[in-house]
Amino acid sequence: MKPYDDGVIRLEDHGDGIWRIEELFAIPSARGAIWVVDGRDRRLVIDAGWGLVPLRERLPALFDRPIVAVASHTHFDHIGGLHQFAERLVHPLEAPILAEPGQEATQILPYLEEYPESLAFDPAGKGFTARDWHIPPAPATGLVEDGQVIELGGRQIVCLHTPGHSPGHLCFYEETTRTLFPVDLVYKGEILDDIPGADIGDLLESHRRLLTLDVERVLPGHFAPFDGRRLRELIDTYRHNRGA
Ligand SMILES: [Zn+2]
């Protein structure tokens, strides 16, 4: 693959065979990152964004290798495009939502009606409205439990069940590169812990667990990457703000 940016979709090279796809039509707080990890035998796609623009048209090279896609959780900004991938994994607690991605379950409503500015521009130019947006079903083809390893050929990604932002939320970790993908559990912005399915106690416990990992690089679900020291600071700040 080569870096790409057409003003709608951007593909960035993050080194070590790791890439990020961003949907530029969404503002960063509502733009679920699509992380790609290349192994020798196959390619892992962590999350699938809104999916309003077909990736196969913009990034055909993404599909030139076998892909396993995994949903970190089932909010609209992470699973809208999951139907584009044939092999789809998720934690069992959120598998029913992939099969039936309703507007409330995926939190399209009320979120996008309260924050219509989340969509910076309409990529298809068809007059996007949250109420008319129905995410195509993408039933899981496999389930992942806590501690399960996804083998990509020469590299292994561990799935961690980390509830708190949502019941079946997964983080991903690669020990050899000391890389953590915390998705929506921690990033450089307000962590959403008061939405349906969220639980502050679980979130604090999941944060504690992330701090036991040896982490050099953090590639989050929103906003810019950061390092292991910043991870600790962000988690400390959150805990302090919640009086825990
Ligand atoms: Zn998100």
Ligand SMILES: [Zn+2]
């Ligand atoms: Zn989320």
